[in-house]
Amino acid sequence: MKKGLVIKSAGNRYKVSDEKGEITECLIKGKFRVQGLRTTNPVTVGDNVLFELSDDGSTGIITGIEERKNYIIRRASKLSSESQIIAANIDQLILLASITEPETHPEFIDRVLVTAGAYSVPVKIIFNKTDIYSEGHKKKRDYLIGVYSNIGYDSYSLSLFNDADIDLISDLVKDRVTLLAGNSGVGKSSLINKIEPSCKIKVENISEYHKMGKHTTTFAEMHALSIGGYIIDTPGIKGFGIIDMEKEEIYHFFPEIFRASDRCRYYNCLHINEPGCEVKKQLEEGLIKEFRYRSYLKIFEDNNSKYR
Numbered sequence: 679m680k681k682g683l684v685i686k687s688a689g690n691r692y693k694v695s696d697e698k699g700e701i702t703e704c705l706i707k708g709k710f711r712v713q714g715l716r717t718t719n720p721v722t723v724g725d726n727v728l729f730e731l732s733d734d735g736s737t738g739i740i741t742g743i744e745e746r747k748n749y750i751i752r753r754a755s756k757l758s759s760e761s762q763i764i765a766a767n768i769d770q771l772i773l774l775a776s777i778t779e780p781e782t783h784p785e786f787i788d789r790v791l792v793t794a795g796a797y798s799v800p801v802k803i804i805f806n807k808t809d810i811y812s813e814g815h816k817k818k819r820d821y822l823i824g825v826y827s828n829i830g831y832d833s834y835s836l837s838l839f840n841d842a843d844i845d846l847i848s849d850l851v852k853d854r855v856t857l858l859a860g861n862s863g864v865g866k867s868s869l870i871n872k873i874e875p876s877c878k879i880k881v882e883n884i885s886e887y888h889k890m891g892k893h894t895t896t897f898a899e900m901h902a903l904s905i906g907g908y909i910i911d912t913p914g915i916k917g918f919g920i921i922d923m924e925k926e927e928i929y930h931f932f933p934e935i936f937r938a939s940d941r942c943r944y945y946n947c948l949h950i951n952e953p954g955c956e957v958k959k960q961l962e963e964g965l966i967k968e969f970r971y972r973s974y975l976k977i978f979e980d981n982n983s984k985y986r
């Protein structure tokens with residue numbers, strides 16, 4: 679019996695790295711269900727597992743999984759109630775975003791923030807590709823960074839094509855397990871290649887992305903960093919949805935709405951159209967931003983209709 683860390687999952691095959699960093703291709707024995715979750719993948723990247731080597735030592739079978747510190751999941755598909763665990767045992771999530779090529783919609787950012795908040799994973803937001811920003815793009819970036827910083831999220835702006843900016847990223851990821859998220863084409867794989875040039879992850883030219891991005895990365899994969907730590911590259915997360923969240927809970931993960939909710943007239947105010955709602959008041963005063971409130975409503979409505 680050996681102990682290892684799952685560094686890649688593709689279908690029912692897993693790559694497991696042992697203490698020495700030796701990698702074994704593993705399958706799972708039987709069916710095991712973890713923590714009563716209905717998931718399409720019982721084992722995920724970042725899991726600490728027990729495995730047995732085959733007689734010739736070339737492959738392995740995963741026989742057990744250690745309790746997770748945390749994990750992030752998404753719905754397996756729009757129609758399915760099953761979920762897919764993206765990664766486990768994460769120290770932080772870095773949300774890579776861009777104002778252009780491709781644009782990251784604030785609602786996408788907010789969904790990621792809510793999901794990470796719900797699973798107690800700290801988030802940092804990085805706007806990438808500043809080298810191609812117009813003055814208008816820069817204004818928009820400054821606005822968003824202002825809003826998100828005020829709420830309490832560490833937010834940065836850089837270009838992966840600028841070497842000095844790579845040092846900043848190294849500082850952020852060193853000695854930590856980082857889940858890298860962001861819509862397709864923002865530069866997640868490029869970022870890992872910059873920090874760990876030996877990785878050579880496939881990166882597609884942006885012109886090939888047909889505007890919306892085409893998901894060059896299809897499975898989550900964990901990369902060991904020589905500076906210490908790991909980065910998990912994920913497919914440009916679509917349907918990064920919030921699963922199993924009560925609708926009364928959603929605003930808890932919009933920190934500025936949560937703070938305001940203290941002063942709503944009703945303790946169970948959902949900030950939709952209740953009288954004496956402090957959130958609505960702060961919205962009118964511009965203290966809470968329209969786009970954030972819209973994201974809240976969207977997630978609230980989705981949660982009401984599709985999710986349950």
Ligand SMILES: Nc1nc2c(ncn2[C@@H]2O[C@H](COP(=O)(O)OP(=O)(O)OP(=O)(O)O)[C@@H](O)[C@H]2O)c(=O)[nH]1
Nearest residue numbers: 838862863864865866867868883884893894895914
């Ligand atoms: N101009 C500019 N282009 C960048 C920058 N960073 C990455 N790119 C380009 O953006 C394109 C997409 O990069 P990827 O690293 O494949 O993006 P990804 O986020 O991994 O995409 P998926 O795997 O589809 O989720 C590539 O052509 C990169 O060269 C940057 O700072 N500036």
Ligand SMILES: [Mg+2]
Nearest residue numbers: 866867894895
């Ligand atoms: Mg990629």
Ligand SMILES: [Zn+2]
Nearest residue numbers: 942947949955
């Ligand atoms: Zn309210």
